[in-house]
Amino acid sequence: MKKSLLFIAFAGLAIGANAQDATYNFFDPADCDADGWLWLNSQEKIDKYVGGLDSDKKIKLVPAQYELRDPAFPDDYYTPESYADPNLKGYNQLGEEGGEGSVTGGIVLPAAQYDPDEDWWPTDGGGILVAMPDCAVFELYISQSMPEVMTEIYVAKKETNKLEDCEYIWDDDYGILDDTQGPVIKDYAGFYLNMQEIEYDYDYGEGNPDIWTIYGEKGEARTAYIANYSYIEEATDNTCPMYIQGIHILTYTDASQAGVKAIQADNVKININGGVISLQNAAQISVYSPSGAKVAEAYGSSLDCSSLKGVYLVKVGNKTVKAVF
16 A cells, blocks of 8 residues: 655634734744754653643643454453654655654554444544644644545634534545645645645525634634544554644744643652552653553553553653662
């Protein structure tokens, strides 16, 4: 199967926005490249910006919206989870995983699921949710092992961490679009998708339209929920995950330092008792094997690792301690 790389951009000026309004990077510029992109290629940046729906992180991970049967325990089901990995190998222009020109690090979104016997439409896979004070530019760098990259896009006109607050505004198959259908695909670094205006009119053009868009003028809060809509019809498991490897967001309100204070080593106290890691305050907790493989993680004030046996490394912020479970 041909593999493709997608550079997907929800970009352009907000409808009706003043072109002279200053914009700010949504993330700390010190963590971004010269063009303002945040690349998720280090554990420090992932710990700083990525967390669960109930966390205070700027990029919130959303699990798949379905359950799968556990092959090891046929009577049990599990929900495929989205996760971040700084060592993730993306796809290059030639469709080679980890090949020359590919990007390292990113978020893995489980595939959507389609059951022709039960579903009219696929059920969303994993996603990310980003709440912003307003939005001028929203771009994602995505790679995936599918020739067509599909996403569903939802928006709320407020800052929220609740999926049910977000309304559908867009879904499409980006591998087959052309410039006669609105978004434009250009052959640049794989596929380059430029969405100048993503919007949905809930009044269908009748009466007073209720326009929902990912953009807003200064002070108009937005929450964007981007879900993986790619699937293989015959698949029975998560066979086509989507990698979000870079993200570029500009806002009219300066929120670059909001909620991103790094935890310093001198104010973190990690307690381990009976296989349970506990902290004084909620934070990202990551557990690694001596070889560097991540074996457990959570955002919170505790993490139960009693099922692990042996020596491991526990990392919170920029502090790492050795633990024996």
